[in-house]
Amino acid sequence: MIRDWRFVILVLAALAPCDIAAQTATGQPAPTPVPAGWQWTTDGRVFFGFNYQLRKFTDFSAWESQNWITASGERPIARGTLRLASMFSFEPFTMRDIGSPQVFQTGEMFRGAPIIDYQHPHDLVMGLGAEYRRPLRRVTLRAGVDLVGTPTLGPPVFMHRPSAAEIPPAPLSHHHLDSSHITPGVVRGGLEAGAWRFEGSWFRGREPDSNRTDLDLGALDSAAVRVSWIRGAWSAQISGAYLKEPEAVTPFDAKKLTASIGRTGGRLAWLAAFGQKREVHGNLEAYLFEATLHATVGDIVYTRIESVAKDILDVGFHRGAFHRHRQSQIGALTVGYLRDVWRGRGGSFGIGADVTGYLVPANLEESYGSPVSFHVFARYRLPAKSGSASHVH
Amino acid sequence: MMSHRLLLTTLISAGLTLLAGCGAASSPTAPSAPAVPAIITITSSGVSPKELTIAIGDRVTFVNDDVIQHDIAGGPDPAHPDCREIDAVGFLTRGQRRATAPFPVARTCEYHDHSVPLATMNGTIIIR
Numbered sequence: 001m002i003r004d005w006r007f008v009i010l011v012l013a014a015l016a017p018c019d020i021a022a023q024t025a026t027g028q029p030a031p032t033p034v035p036a037g038w039q040w041t042t043d044g045r046v047f048f049g050f051n052y053q054l055r056k057f058t059d060f061s062a063w064e065s066q067n068w069i070t071a072s073g074e075r076p077i078a079r080g081t082l083r084l085a086s087m088f089s090f091e092p093f094t095m096r097d098i099g100s101p102q103v104f105q106t107g108e109m110f111r112g113a114p115i116i117d118y119q120h121p122h123d124l125v126m127g128l129g130a131e132y133r134r135p136l137r138r139v140t141l142r143a144g145v146d147l148v149g150t151p152t153l154g155p156p157v158f159m160h161r162p163s164a165a166e167i168p169p170a171p172l173s174h175h176h177l178d179s180s181h182i183t184p185g186v187v188r189g190g191l192e193a194g195a196w197r198f199e200g201s202w203f204r205g206r207e208p209d210s211n212r213t214d215l216d217l218g219a220l221d222s223a224a225v226r227v228s229w230i231r232g233a234w235s236a237q238i239s240g241a242y243l244k245e246p247e248a249v250t251p252f253d254a255k256k257l258t259a260s261i262g263r264t265g266g267r268l269a270w271l272a273a274f275g276q277k278r279e280v281h282g283n284l285e286a287y288l289f290e291a292t293l294h295a296t297v298g299d300i301v302y303t304r305i306e307s308v309a310k311d312i313l314d315v316g317f318h319r320g321a322f323h324r325h326r327q328s329q330i331g332a333l334t335v336g337y338l339r340d341v342w343r344g345r346g347g348s349f350g351i352g353a354d355v356t357g358y359l360v361p362a363n364l365e366e367s368y369g370s371p372v373s374f375h376v377f378a379r380y381r382l383p384a385k386s387g388s389a390s391h392v393h
Numbered sequence: 394m395m396s397h398r399l400l401l402t403t404l405i406s407a408g409l410t411l412l413a414g415c416g417a418a419s420s421p422t423a424p425s426a427p428a429v430p431a432i433i434t435i436t437s438s439g440v441s442p443k444e445l446t447i448a449i450g451d452r453v454t455f456v457n458d459d460v461i462q463h464d465i466a467g468g469p470d471p472a473h474p475d476c477r478e479i480d481a482v483g484f485l486t487r488g489q490r491r492a493t494a495p496f497p498v499a500r501t502c503e504y505h506d507h508s509v510p511l512a513t514m515n516g517t518i519i520i521r
Contacts, residue, residue, distance in 0.1 A: 058488030113509040116462045313484050315508060367486045
């Protein structure tokens with residue numbers, strides 16, 4: 001049955017229409033000539049709504065807000081381009097400490113225990129760094145330093161990729177694919193040659209702690225490499241990382257492997273991805289397909305299909321008593337609709353809803369039954385502005 | 394004379410026996426009272442009661458009234474597994490309850506939380 005679920009994801013990825021523009025492997029737009037002086041860009045989304053998780057024993061619900069805002073600026077300097085970037089989230093104040101209720105979601109810690117059935121809030125400072133890019137004959141060199149940033153691992157994080165940016169809940173595969181997007185301490189470099197991009201990074205491997213307003217700085221003890229291919233509307237990447245003790249309660253290192261391919265542009269954006277966490281307790285694999293269709297100017301339809309291995313039953317570390325964790329391969333299907341009811345120079349405002357059904361493995365049936373998740377929400381999107389002080393595009 | 398005394402003794406004995414029988418019928422210990430269910434509740438503060446005494450052959454039900462999951466196992470910590478009857482509880486999602494296996498012998502059993510390794514989640518079950 002699980003094999004069938006993965007097969008459906010791969011078939012949907014292969015059948016997805018191909019009519020698009022450009023989502024790069026790092027979520028950034030393709031480089032364009034930069035005018036003299038600083039050019040500033042802002043973007044952001046605020047979701048606010050009701051989250052209801054229908055459960056076997058106790059239903060979960062919450063009024064909450066997922067949100068993020070970015071501001072970046074770039075200017076030519078020394079025959080290259082300097083880019084400063086920042087990203088912030090107010091989720092530490094708009095969600096419960098433990099996070100957003102989400103059946104089968106895992107990742108990070110709360111009260112000294114691994115989080116299960118909640119998506120943790122994101123840190124107040126999600127990104128703060130600088131990058132220098134310089135063309136050199138047929139290649140472009142890139143180097144960057146981030147106080148908080150994203151290592152060269154995985155596809156674009158879900159809130160930045162066009163295939164998922166309108167979907168309020170995080171993917172269940174978040175910690176298999178793109179959870180390292182908030183990493184305190186990143187040094188990265190690479191080069192671009194035609195459609196290819198080769199990148200590497202050193203960073204702190206430990207996941208953020210449950211204090212969402214501090215900076216969890218430490219030694220750069222982990223590394224990642226990524227090879228990306230970007231051509232027109234298409235983008236693909238394969239990446240891997242060695243992570244030094246990523247979980248606070250687990251004194252073991254881990255590795256991650258990810259691969260993804262997607263198209264973005266026109267009315268449709270989609271992404272198919274594979275992620276594998278190689279932990280001392282076993283290898284955990286995730287398969288994801290998601291798509292967002294702008295059916296009309298104001299009507300947005302989205303879906304996400306996942307098959308994700310989790311170690312919910314034996315999660316955590318137990319000093320002096322090593323054992324492999326039992327795995328549960330969970331399937332999830334989300335369908336949703338968002339209607340933009342107002343669009344103007346100040347951004348756009350929409351209302352939407354989605355529902356998620358789950359394929360529950362046998363070893364979790366007694367505890368979870370047949371859960372269903374619902375979201376009803378309003379979404380405000382900042383206008384994606386770019387320009388200098390005297391000129392706004 | 395002897396027969397009168399014997400008759401009187403017999404009547405008194407019969408009366409006392411009857412009275413004793415009536416007293417026994419109204420005694421609270423005669424019909425066995427329904428057993429108090431042995432329940433340990435888990436909240437964010439820890440397990441309650443921390444120490445519970447039960448009879449041989451009884452089970453103990455753990456109830457998760459916390460907002461997070463718990464995973465109850467026998468022994469003081471994962472490195473010292475013991476009292477495998479407690480392992481029958483295992484993973485408890487929010488709101489879930491599950492009982493141990495029956496405890497077959499008199500002894501003292503410790504348990505811990507496999508998922509939340511805090512001292513407040515450790516407790517003791519005494520079987521008598």
